[in-house]
Structures are given as C-alpha cells and as structure tokens.
Amino acid sequence: MPLQGRRVLLIVTGGIAACKVPELVRLLRKAGAAVRCVMTEAAQEFVTPLTLSALSEDKVYTDLFSLTDEAEMGHIELSRDADLLVVAPATANVLARLAHGLADDLASTVLLATDTEVLVAPAMNVRMWEHPATQANMKTLRARGVQVVGPDEGDMACGEYGFGRMAEPAAILKAIESRLGAPTGPLAGRRALVTSGPTHEPIDPVRYIANRSSGKQGHAIAAALAALGADVTLVTGPVTLPDPPGVRVVPIESAHDMLTACRAALPVDAAVFAAAVADWRVASSADQKLKKTPGEAGAALELVENPDILATVAGLGEGRPSLVVGFAAETEHVVDHARAKRARKGCDWILANDVSAAAGTFGGDLNTVHLITSEGEESWPPGSKADVAARLARRIADTLGAASP
Numbered sequence: 001m002p003l004q005g006r007r008v009l010l011i012v013t014g015g016i017a018a019c020k021v022p023e024l025v026r027l028l029r030k031a032g033a034a035v036r037c038v039m040t041e042a043a044q045e046f047v048t049p050l051t052l053s054a055l056s057e058d059k060v061y062t063d064l065f066s067l068t069d070e071a072e073m074g075h076i077e078l079s080r081d082a083d084l085l086v087v088a089p090a091t092a093n094v095l096a097r098l099a100h101g102l103a104d105d106l107a108s109t110v111l112l113a114t115d116t117e118v119l120v121a122p123a124m125n126v127r128m129w130e131h132p133a134t135q136a137n138m139k140t141l142r143a144r145g146v147q148v149v150g151p152d153e154g155d156m157a158c159g160e161y162g163f164g165r166m167a168e169p170a171a172i173l174k175a176i177e178s179r180l181g182a183p184t185g186p187l188a189g190r191r192a193l194v195t196s197g198p199t200h201e202p203i204d205p206v207r208y209i210a211n212r213s214s215g216k217q218g219h220a221i222a223a224a225l226a227a228l229g230a231d232v233t234l235v236t237g238p239v240t241l242p243d244p245p246g247v248r249v250v251p252i253e254s255a256h257d258m259l260t261a262c263r264a265a266l267p268v269d270a271a272v273f274a275a276a277v278a279d280w281r282v283a284s285s286a287d288q289k290l291k292k293t294p295g296e297a298g299a300a301l302e303l304v305e306n307p308d309i310l311a312t313v314a315g316l317g318e319g320r321p322s323l324v325v326g327f328a329a330e331t332e333h334v335v336d337h338a339r340a341k342r343a344r345k346g347c348d349w350i351l352a353n354d355v356s357a358a359a360g361t362f363g364g365d366l367n368t369v370h371l372i373t374s375e376g377e378e379s380w381p382p383g384s385k386a387d388v389a390a391r392l393a394r395r396i397a398d399t400l401g402a403a404s405p
C-alpha cells in the first residue's frame with residue numbers, strides 16, 4: 001500500500017470528467033490513502049456527494065458557509081489536514097480562479113488558504129485548453145509550483161478531438177504516488193535533471209528566435225527516469241506536451257533561464273541534456289515592438305552566444321553530477337561528429353541522432369540513436385522516443401547502481 005497513512009484532499013470541480021472521480025477515489029483508497037472530498041456546486045451535477053462519501057468513507061464538503069461543517073472542520077483545517085491537494089477534474093474556471101487568487105466558494109477558498117502542494121488534472125474542451133487565457137493561467141500556476149497531470153489528447157465528450165481530456169485515474173494515482181509515496185525501482189533515492197524542448201530567445205516583446213524541437217524525446221526521458229523511481233526535475237522550454245507524470249516541471253523560455261533553473265536543480269546524480277538550446281540570442285532585445293522603417297532595405301540582428309548548459313554542468317568541479325549525458329543532433333557523419341562533441345563538452349555519454357530531413361526525427365515519434373561513451377560506441381535499434389527513453393533510463397540505473405549511492 002504505497003499511500004498508507006497519507007491524506008489526500010480531493011477537490012472535484014464541474015466537468016463531465018467528474019464521472020471518473022469515483023474510480024480515482026477507489027484507487028486512492030486501495031493504495032492506502034485517506035481521501036476527503038470537496039465538491040463545487042457544478043461538480044454535484046455530474047457525481048453525487050453520496051457516491052464520493054461512500055467510496056471515501058468520509059464526509060464530503062460542499063459548502064463554505066455551513067455552520068456544522070465549520071464547527072467540525074473549518075476550511076483552513078481542511079487544507080492543513082492534507083499531505084496533498086488534488087484538483088480533479090480541474091476546469092478552466094477553477095484554474096483561472098486559482099491563478100488569480102479568487103476565493104468565492106469552498107474549493108477556491110481551500111486552495112487559497114493552503115501552503116500544501118497542489119496537483120491539478122485539467123479537463124476541458126480543446127479550445128478552452130488552448131485559449132491564451134487558460135495557457136497564461138497555467139503558466140502562472142506552474143511558475144508557482146503547482147503540479148500538473150494531463151490533459152490527454154483524444155476524443156472529447158463534446159464530439160471534438162484534441163488536448164483536454166482529463167488524465168486517466170490510474171495516471172492521476174501515479175502522479176499522486178510519486179509526490180507522496182516512497183519511490184520504488186532501481187533509481188529510488190536518486191535525483192535526476194533533464195532538459196527538454198526548444199528555447200525562445202526574445203527579439204522584442206512579440207518576436208523570438210526558436211527551433212523545431214518538440215520536446216518529445218526529453219519529456220519521454222524524464223518520464224522513464226521517474227518510472228524507475230528517480231526524483232526528476234524537468235527544465236523545459238515552451239512545448240505543447242503534457243507534463244510527464246510524477247516529474248517536477250520547471251518551465252522556462254530562454255537559454256539563460258534554463259541555465260539558472262538547471263543550477264537550482266543541482267545536486268543530482270544524473271543529468272540528461274536533451275533540450276535544443278538556441279546557440280545565439282539577440283544582443284539586446286528591444287523593450288518595445290520593433291517597427292519597420294518604410295523604404296529601408298533590410299535590418300540586421302546582432303547575435304551573441306548563449307551559455308552552453310551541458311558544458312557548464314559537465315565542467316563543474318564540486319556538484320558535478322556523476323553522470324552527464326548530452327545529445328548530438330547531426331545531419332551527417334553522425335557518430336564521428338558526436339565523438340568529437342563528447343570530448344568538447346566534457347560529458348560522460350553522448351546520444352547521437354540523425355536529424356536530417358530524411359530521418360524525420362524532429363517532431364516525429366521515431367528516433368535512431370548511437371550511444372557514445374568512454375568505452376566506445378553502440379548503435380541502438382530504431383525505436384519510438386519512448387523506447388529510446390526507457391533504454392537510456394535502464395542504462396543510467398545500471399551505471400548508477402554499480403556506483404555507491
């Protein structure tokens with residue numbers, strides 16, 4: 001029972017995904033957790049308090065101004081009494097209210113009154129999820145340390161297709177276990193850092209330099225390390241992927257911010273640098289939108305080099321991770337170039353992949369990699385990015401397992 005003795009306050013808000021909450025409560029109880037539910041008025045349209053009360057074997061709280069509830073267990077105590085607050089499903093509305101600090105019902109008041117960690121499982125129509133307002137709220141919440149599971153991509157109750165489906169109860173349970181449960185697996189007790197995605201280097205407030213990295217490989221590596229029990233921090237540039245379950249996600253935009261976030265995540269046992277960091281940034285980005293001058297032939301941007309995050313971390317004396325892994329995206333002479341890169345960057349391993357247009361690696365799901373270490377090199381069979389991630393995570397576990405913790 002991985003959650004034995006742990007207390008989860010489950011805040012249920014009003015979306016069709018609320019009908020999956022009874023299953024989540026059942027799974028949490030089976031895992032040993034004590035579950036106490038708070039429901040918004042809208043949530044009660046989809047699932048009854050009686051159902052959740054029966055499954056959680058506890059009272060369900062619905063009313064901010066209930067005299068009896070306040071006498072027994074005030075809204076401050078409700079959150080203080082929990083090891084983790086979980087909002088599932090989290091509607092666009094509750095995310096907006098949480099981002100802006102509104103407290104006009106029991107659910108939002110409890111969320112504002114807590115200093116306990118909060119995990120949200122967003123669920124909404126794809127256009128509501130993709131709306132800039134929701135995305136801005138998510139950015140605010142993530143920056144404040146709110147953890148996110150899902151949403152998944154798929155068919156929606158409204159007949160549309162896209163991101164917005166609530167993560168499955170089993171995935172939410174996994175995310176809760178990774179926050180509250182004692183980790184199991186060969187990497188339990190080990191810390192890992194992964195970078196992923198592109199970086200955005202600002203030109204002015206509305207324009208930036210970026211690249212085609214999707215973040216799929218880096219996110220898959222973070223998930224695979226977490227699945228083996230590691231405590232993982234994922235520092236990621238802007239991507240459209242859901243956060244991998246059970247991983248601490250630190251969103252950043254520029255290479256500079258990525259380096260700062262990586263330094264803050266140290267010390268770690270293993271660091272994997274899968275981000276496609278921009279090599280250059282604009283020397284001084286403009287505070288106001290740049291205007292074109294009529295009749296002028298062209299414009300030039302002055303670029304300066306960005307810090308090399310991999311080389312910086314690999315070159316640390318004290319605090320260097322025992323294993324530093326870099327990537328080499330090459331379009332020709334893949335292994336030769338990667339071997340030279342390993343020496344130049346000072347990392348322990350390089351995973352080299354072919355990103356020529358013919359290989360279809362960028363944005364695709366398949367990857368062919370070669371592992372280059374101090375002992376030599378090996379070519380891995382082509383596989384999905386998840387396969388490559390699982391193989392790398394196992395290899396990291398074997399290598400760290402051979403060293404003393």
Ligand code: C5P
Pocket residue numbers: 195255273274275276277278279306307308309310311325326327328329
């Ligand atoms: O030099 P290049 O960009 O080809 O090196 C690729 C490797 O170095 C990747 O592991 C990438 O994440 C890392 N890198 C970095 N910071 C940079 C440039 C690359 O961490 N500024």
